[in-house]
Amino acid sequence: MICICLLCFIWACSPDVEVSGRMDSVPEIYPDYKDVTVPFNIAPMNFEVIGDSGRDWILNIEAGDSRYSLRAHGRLFRFGRRMWARMLEEHAGETLTCTLCMKDRSEWLSAEPFSIHISEEETDPFIVYRKIPPGYSLWKEMSICQRSLSDFAEREIYRNAQGKGNCVNCHSFRDRDPDQILFHMRSEFAGTYVFRDGNMEKLNTKTDSTISSLVYPYWHHSGKYVAFSVNQTNQVLHMKDPDRIEVFDEASDVVVYDVDAHEIVTSDLLSSSDAFETFPTFSPDGRSLYFCTAEAVEPMPERFKDVRYSLCRVDFDPVSCSLGSVADTLYNARISGRSASFPRLSPDGRFLVFTLSDYGNFSIWHKDADLYIYDTESGDCRFMDGVNSEDVESYHSWSSNGRWLIFSSRRDDGLYTRPYMSYIDKDGNAHKSFLIPQKDPAAYYGSLMFSYNIPEFLIGETALDGRRIADFAESGAEIQVNFRN
């Protein structure tokens, strides 16, 4: 209470200074929140002025008839949570004009203003991601975390130290539903864990008819099926290259898992020995299955640069759980020369965002990886100006209203992936992206030795907790998944 009063006091009593001139240069800020579009329910977007320590800084904000002013703590502008929330709610749909003022000797100078547009379209309240060091084949600490987007609260859903230090990966939710989740564990207590409406299952997904356990998942919106890839994946180290490692498949197929029957089905089209099929994604209406496919090449890894994935679509009948026999090609790698991965459709099914890189499928380690958007109505495919940087942009997912895209990017330092969000308008145009806010973003992200992996939106808080997962992993009965011929 005292803190809240103090914050209100600081905000209310913030200085009203007389500006006597313009600054010569435009100060840079971290995170770069200049000219971004943000949801009205986003957490306070604290930021820091880069360089010029030891000076006084003030931020003047104009929104409609309202004016706000905030003094920096050193170089850090930290907004009061309640005042921030009220400001965004009151001015949803409007633009904040922000002017940085710096005290130079005895006079105050102002910088060129920048804007923050407040969208009336809200974001889902939570995101879930895995925090993992940006490593290679070994690991130590990792956790799957849930973060509230309207404040800074983060909760660990599962930390691998709660179990036996095993690897947990590929968390996936059915349509952003916090009560329907699956993930894999590797090493100790290996298996696929499916959590549905309060019940948990541990699956042994190795079968004689598939080349590996289930890997990259995507839920059918009905919750009755999950499409998976099965992959024989390997990793090699680049000797001298900005891309550190190469992760590649020596074989891969796509299968559909029937959640109730505990059975796997596939088709010749999705499990050809002449092709590497991977990254399946159901369409929102559940009648199509999108996937990436490349001509199989040998030997690997010697020919890793020759593998390029096309983006295809095949019919799916959710009643009979059967797959079509003809594939449409949306992005043809043989013609276009690059490689597609991670197709993700907007909830209305109109836009498909995917990653393009020069070759291969593990785009998170490719500095050339960028996000592209495909309009399923017009067939147009274009580079997403607002979201891409010179570094890696890769894993991405849509909010439930289809207006927000969250994705991981290595743009901050070239190594640690950070979660960025971008507003996608009704025409599929991506607005300038912004880093997920933190209380003290420079200090937090600067010292954080974990990457954000697989950021996903959630429409509510998940009830799943680590202790329960660890207990179940140790003592839960295992269900054998069968292959349906």
Added chain:
Amino acid sequence: MMKRLISERPFSAYGLLLGVATLALWAVWFFMYPYFMRWMEGYSFFSTVPDYTGIMLDSFKDIPQYIGAFLLQFFRFPVLGALIQALVPVGIAACAGVVIRKIFREPDQLLWAAFLLLPPAVLLQLGDMNLSKTVTMLLIAAGCALAASLSALCKRNFIPFPGVLHHYLLMLAIPVVSVGISVFMLLDNDKLGRYHEEVAHLEYLGENGDWDGILRTVSRQDALRNRFARRYVLLALSETGRLPDYAFSYGLSDADDFLFQHEDFLFCRSFNVLFYRSLGLANPAVYHSYHYALQSSYGVCFDAVRYMADLYIGLKDYDLARKYIDILSHSSCHGRWISRRLPALDRIRNSEPAYAVSSDKFIFTSFIPDMTSLVQRYPENRKYLDYLLCATLAEKDAESFLRAFSQHYKEEISAPRLYQEALVLIASQNPDILKRFKVDKEIWNCFIDFTDLMQKGRSAEAKRKYAETYWAYVY
């Protein structure tokens, strides 16, 4: 005099003996294990950054490890590290002394019993890399002392002890024997033996680029006996340009002797970092730094963070170099280390990172193919070539040796000794190659003498006389 002191002022005598124990243990640690203590610091990690603190202090049982991590920072300075290592068991004995004084009758005559805890406490320290066991025992001892002190507020000195145990000789003998046993355990222990100290010493020399120091420290016998010594000395030979002259003098027997390709024990990864750093291959150096960090019980360690900070400064990658330096700035003992790097960090602030151009991607497979790839791409790099040629010689692969050799050595150039010895040997099967390459007459004469001795059945003498030659290795 001691008898008088013990009889008349037993508590002072007890304090004096604790002091002597501290000094003795400190001296053993400081003089016998200075580099191992430095290594312990490098293998540990402590930071005040919130994320790390959250992970470290996840539950109540993590507190000893957290305190241990804090203390380990000071092992960077062996004087302080030795003091901490000495004070922990002595502190446990001191806590036991408090308990004795509070609950036993005529306690000052029984203080010798506190020294009985000294050897077990020292035993616990051996192999306790993160100090969590010793800190736990110290905390338990401190808790007992506190409990005894609190109970003494109600009732004190209530437990009698047989009078026979109140003998001044016990007050002298038990502490002396306890300290003696403790010192002996420190000196004669498998977990913390001289072996680890030797390797830690070599690691220290290597990190500081003291290659001549390594060559002075490691004898031929050391290199044969100790696989770490062998690799360090081969690295030192490479760094000083003497690999093609002395590689086989130090037990080189296959390409695996150059680095740890298939082993993952303590010290292996840090050696690999040094190896790749010396080759100017930042990517594998970072890779091994990272895996080295994962081996530590903290999932990250100071050595790895320092390696990465230096590697990224070398790569002019300001963002990552600054990140790791910032992380180190949240620890207690890196002020000087950081201030020495700040000028370099400042110089690269606006530089473009110096990563290789990605048009020519090539990947790691195993040592000889990797070196072959590097020699093809960087033919001017002598280190790569020497590693390739020496590895092929170690594998007794004359064909590969000759192929690589002939691409880079012209006939008029006098090749290093080992290469000439290999040429002579190959020439015994294929005399034509002597038309293409120059071999010194002296080496020819030695080879004639060597083969003469061998043919006379005096192979032991031949190998002894020409112990450092390639011929001795082959036969």
